[in-house]
Amino acid sequence: MSVNERDVGTTTEGAAWEPKIVAFLCNWCSYAGADLAGVSRVKYPANVRIIRVPCSSRVNPQFILRAFERGADGVLVAGCHPGDCHYVTGNYFTRRRLTLFKRLLEYVGFEPERLKVRWVSASEGQRFAETVKEMVDGIKHLGPQKRIARL
Amino acid sequence: MPRIGVFVCWCGSNIGGVLDCPAIAQEAASFPGVVFSTEYKYVCSDPGQKLIVDAIKEHRLERVVVASCSPRLHEETFRQVLRRSGLNPYFLEMANLREHCSWVHPDTPEQAQRKAVDLVRRAAAKAARLEPLFPGKIPVVRRCLVIGGGIAGIQTALDVADAGLEVLLVEREPTIGGNMVKLDKTFPTLDCSACISTPKMVAAAQHPNIKLYTYAQVEEITGYIGNFKARIRQKARFVDHAKCTGCGTCWTKCPVSVPDDFNLGLGERGAIHIPFPQAVPNKPVIDLAHCRRSTRGKCGACAKLCPAGAIDYEQKDEFIEAEVGAIVVATGYGLFPWEKVYGEYGYGRFPDVITGLMFERMVNASGPTSGKIQRPSSGKEPRTVVFIQCVGSRDEARGKEYCSRFCCMYTAKHAHQVLEKIPGSEVYVFYIDVRTFGKGYEEFYRRVQDEGAVYIRGRVSKVYQDGSKLIVKGADTLLGEQVEIAADMVVLATGAVPAAGAADVARMIGIPQDKDGFFQEAHPKLRPVETHTGGVFLAGTCQGPKDIPDTVSQASGAAAKVCGLLLKDELETNPLVSRVNEALCTGCLACQPVCPYRAIQPVTITERLPGQPPRERVVARVNEGLCQGCGACTVACRAGAIDLKGFTNKQLLAEVDALCL
Numbered sequence: 001m002s003v004n005e006r007d008v009g010t011t012t013e014g015a016a017w018e019p020k021i022v023a024f025l026c027n028w029c030s031y032a033g034a035d036l037a038g039v040s041r042v043k044y045p046a047n048v049r050i051i052r053v054p055c056s057s058r059v060n061p062q063f064i065l066r067a068f069e070r071g072a073d074g075v076l077v078a079g080c081h082p083g084d085c086h087y088v089t090g091n092y093f094t095r096r097r098l099t100l101f102k103r104l105l106e107y108v109g110f111e112p113e114r115l116k117v118r119w120v121s122a123s124e125g126q127r128f129a130e131t132v133k134e135m136v137d138g139i140k141h142l143g144p145q146k147r148i149a150r151l
Numbered sequence: 152m153p154r155i156g157v158f159v160c161w162c163g164s165n166i167g168g169v170l171d172c173p174a175i176a177q178e179a180a181s182f183p184g185v186v187f188s189t190e191y192k193y194v195c196s197d198p199g200q201k202l203i204v205d206a207i208k209e210h211r212l213e214r215v216v217v218a219s220c221s222p223r224l225h226e227e228t229f230r231q232v233l234r235r236s237g238l239n240p241y242f243l244e245m246a247n248l249r250e251h252c253s254w255v256h257p258d259t260p261e262q263a264q265r266k267a268v269d270l271v272r273r274a275a276a277k278a279a280r281l282e283p284l285f286p287g288k289i290p291v292v293r294r295c296l297v298i299g300g301g302i303a304g305i306q307t308a309l310d311v312a313d314a315g316l317e318v319l320l321v322e323r324e325p326t327i328g329g330n331m332v333k334l335d336k337t338f339p340t341l342d343c344s345a346c347i348s349t350p351k352m353v354a355a356a357q358h359p360n361i362k363l364y365t366y367a368q369v370e371e372i373t374g375y376i377g378n379f380k381a382r383i384r385q386k387a388r389f390v391d392h393a394k395c396t397g398c399g400t401c402w403t404k405c406p407v408s409v410p411d412d413f414n415l416g417l418g419e420r421g422a423i424h425i426p427f428p429q430a431v432p433n434k435p436v437i438d439l440a441h442c443r444r445s446t447r448g449k450c451g452a453c454a455k456l457c458p459a460g461a462i463d464y465e466q467k468d469e470f471i472e473a474e475v476g477a478i479v480v481a482t483g484y485g486l487f488p489w490e491k492v493y494g495e496y497g498y499g500r501f502p503d504v505i506t507g508l509m510f511e512r513m514v515n516a517s518g519p520t521s522g523k524i525q526r527p528s529s530g531k532e533p534r535t536v537v538f539i540q541c542v543g544s545r546d547e548a549r550g551k552e553y554c555s556r557f558c559c560m561y562t563a564k565h566a567h568q569v570l571e572k573i574p575g576s577e578v579y580v581f582y583i584d585v586r587t588f589g590k591g592y593e594e595f596y597r598r599v600q601d602e603g604a605v606y607i608r609g610r611v612s613k614v615y616q617d618g619s620k621l622i623v624k625g626a627d628t629l630l631g632e633q634v635e636i637a638a639d640m641v642v643l644a645t646g647a648v649p650a651a652g653a654a655d656v657a658r659m660i661g662i663p664q665d666k667d668g669f670f671q672e673a674h675p676k677l678r679p680v681e682t683h684t685g686g687v688f689l690a691g692t693c694q695g696p697k698d699i700p701d702t703v704s705q706a707s708g709a710a711a712k713v714c715g716l717l718l719k720d721e722l723e724t725n726p727l728v729s730r731v732n733e734a735l736c737t738g739c740l741a742c743q744p745v746c747p748y749r750a751i752q753p754v755t756i757t758e759r760l761p762g763q764p765p766r767e768r769v770v771a772r773v774n775e776g777l778c779q780g781c782g783a784c785t786v787a788c789r790a791g792a793i794d795l796k797g798f799t800n801k802q803l804l805a806e807v808d809a810l811c812l
Contacts, residue, residue: 018262022810027223035221038250046262049269049810050251052222054727054798057745058782063803070811087781088663088683088747097786129255 036125057090160219301329303691310710339595375776376686418519487543533639544646
């Protein structure tokens, strides 16, 4: 796979540094929630980059590791609220898999705060915006992610 | 690397007012694979679409990136453009510059600009890895299975059958008609329930397109939309319905007498019985648990007396296998088991405390008392009747949180019937709120109050027997005082719960239930009769409590959905489904339990490797008719053998890489 090894997220210094967050949003709830934030003109920081997946259960922990490896400062995975999954039970798998994965990250000495799993419904544009704000604030506090990133 | 074209949309000032679209287009031209890049005011407009069509021809584009609004809005529009241009419609990827960028970051245009470029780079990276996808075609079996023969199931069956499609109507009781046929009069018009429902029952039984299975249960469903297989158990009736003429000799002569379940124990019936005189089919079954020949080994009265020789004690359950294209679940409701939790109403110890449905049977002219309202304890006419609302409904502590919707109205109707049939009687109704939402309902409620029913806002704290009277103690919360009424009869407005066995039906078909056990519709507002399982629809109270007009409307709605599905020659399947690379699959089947649609099944394949004898091994296979494309299995696969078309590992990793540059 052709991958440019240039690294931005971790090299800029001081006040100019802005965290880069990769968000995996499920098509039915959270992506629609982010769309609603747009339609309602709810503002949030421009640090987040969204990838659409059919269901949060499509998110392989490998994808998250890859994002960190390429220098993402934070990863957000968002899906339908438990019980509301478009695919009936997908988000329960997400919940279990990523709880475990987060513990693993913590165990190997990686700040678990950099990975967030949130439930955002299609009617929660405000909640999506708040989640991004909260995450950007938290990660600004943590500083650039350097543990997994290839420098 | 395929040739990619990028089209950046201004969306008037929606995107163009915040972002520098020409600059985005210019930068996009440098992305890997991009051979053409441009911007336009409104790409979705007719000239905008023409721009894409022309560019595809002129620049021999193989993949298209549209950077505009949300794909949830216009993905289908642009797919059509690709189709018109002769490209596979799945060669499209969109970047969401409006909802996810310009609309939410107007105050930081520089950051927004950087983000927009990233988003287009992501889309181009995915576009470069898109594969052609083709919706599959599956044939459709033009037959519909309706589970449950209440008014919902009957209505659906009739509507579907009238459209010229075959229907199998399966009912587990000996007669169709469900709960509605037990009712006496229906609110607010007071037309008799039997008069409006029995003709429909007969119509369903006689319809040339409807095959009726009563005293039967669906035991297994396999397959998928358009191509289900159902296994139906026809329970042994011990009466050959082909010979039986329904003359009635047997059930009048049966020496056994047991409480009549159809009348909720208010009357008695024989072991060989029909549920009620207008039952459809109007032929009896033998209740073996009570049949004297079965319990004591001797009797055989019915067999001796039957002029048609229809009695067959050796009859066995039979199984019917049927192929159907669609399934409508109409399993209805049951009553909240109040006896288990409501100690203040006597846990069912007092015979004169009855439920609303028992009152219906009692006041029904074809019921056990021939329509006479009487105290079950003494058979005497009650003078004072107390109605208690919300028994089991709207009671988070011991019952259900939800409102059962029809109790307020049937209680108002009961109050009217008591006042009408027993001159000089007194009627008290304890209520929390009176909900009269339907057409003509509020008018009816007012009319009943004018007739003399006394409505008391408050809960009943205790009901106890004092001699022949039932003392009802409660609170009037509007006056702020205690109330005590010496009643002859207490009628509980028992809430609705899913019918017994609903959980088994859900498991069998693979449809979810909500927190209260009702079947979950696909969308509470916009897809109220569909389920998340393709080809399975809901009708009536199995989806949630509702009154008869709503039930019938929903049943007709489900029928329309069934016709929409079955009147097609073939179905197009969603191509965004999982696929197993059999060469990599180890056959561990870790993917199987993860699938909510039971779409993954093991199959045995014969593998031929060079230089080795052929060997058989088990691999997972995805049924594309069942798979809905969530991708949960792809993550469960240890070998990485399963991938999701349209959201492949390769594509998603490329997207991550493109965003993290």
